[in-house]
Amino acid sequence: MQYIFIILSTLFFIGCSPKYKVVSEYEVPKSESTKACLLECQKQYGSCKEICSANFEICKVKAHKLAKQNFDRLMQSYVSQLERYSQQMQFYELERELYYFNGYYPRGYGYYPRGIFWTFPLYMNRPMMPLRPTLENEIRLAEQQMCNIDCGCTESYDECYVRCGGIIKDKEVCVENCPDGE
Numbered sequence: 804m805q806y807i808f809i810i811l812s813t814l815f816f817i818g819c820s821p822k823y824k825v826v827s828e829y830e831v832p833k834s835e836s837t838k839a840c841l842l843e844c845q846k847q848y849g850s851c852k853e854i855c856s857a858n859f860e861i862c863k864v865k866a867h868k869l870a871k872q873n874f875d876r877l878m879q880s881y882v883s884q885l886e887r888y889s890q891q892m893q894f895y896e897l898e899r900e901l902y903y904f905n906g907y908y909p910r911g912y913g914y915y916p917r918g919i920f921w922t923f924p925l926y927m928n929r930p931m932m933p934l935r936p937t938l939e940n941e942i943r944l945a946e947q948q949m950c951n952i953d954c955g956c957t958e959s960y961d962e963c964y965v966r967c968g969g970i971i972k973d974k975e976v977c978v979e980n981c982p983d984g985e
Contacts, residue, residue, distance in 0.1 A: 822979040827961070832968040840967035848960040855954035862950035869949070870941040877936040884933035891930035 831841070961971055 819980055821977050821981050823975045824978045825973050826976045828972045828974050829964060830970040830972065832970075834968065837968045841964065841969065844960055844963035844967060847963060848956055851954060851956035851959065855952070855956060858954070859950055859952055863946055866945035866949045867942055870938065870945040873945070874936060874938050874941045877941065881933055881936055888930055888932055895929055 965971060
């Protein structure tokens with residue numbers, strides 16, 4: 804009982820502890836000559852983001868097509884698994900009836916023989932019903948596997964910003980369960 808209390812209190816305090824996120828602060832250089840350089844960095848960043856989002860949309864269309872093709876194949880597999888499950892359930896029910904009529908009775912997770920001296924259980928594994936695939940899940944999986952939304956635009960912008968004389972400082976900011984002072 805003591806260990807359960809310790810574990811629960813530890814989980815409680817971990818769940819209530821503050822959560823922080825690292826945020827970059829950009830310090831703009833004060834010289835006028837670097838402003839043109841920073842404008843060029845911002846233009847490159849904007850065009851990188853546009854190209855990235857266009858590529859992501861193209862990738863999503865390809866992922867949808869692939870997911871639809873996979874979904875048809877998965878549905879055919881599901882139908883055959885469902886037929887196999889139906890047969891296995893019939894055998895399971897028959898086996899259960901045979902155990903019961905041969906002097907075994909259900910108790911807990913198995914079938915035990917009737918009588919005082921018999922203590923070992925006879926376990927029967929109930930077949931598991933197959934999960935029906937959904938098109939939405941297949942599309943989501945295909946997008947996750949094929950499409951990468953991070954094109955490295957932020958990293959290239961940061962490099963350009965530093966080259967132009969800007970300073971980037973990483974700072975931890977409290978996001979959740981913050982102390983009163985933050």
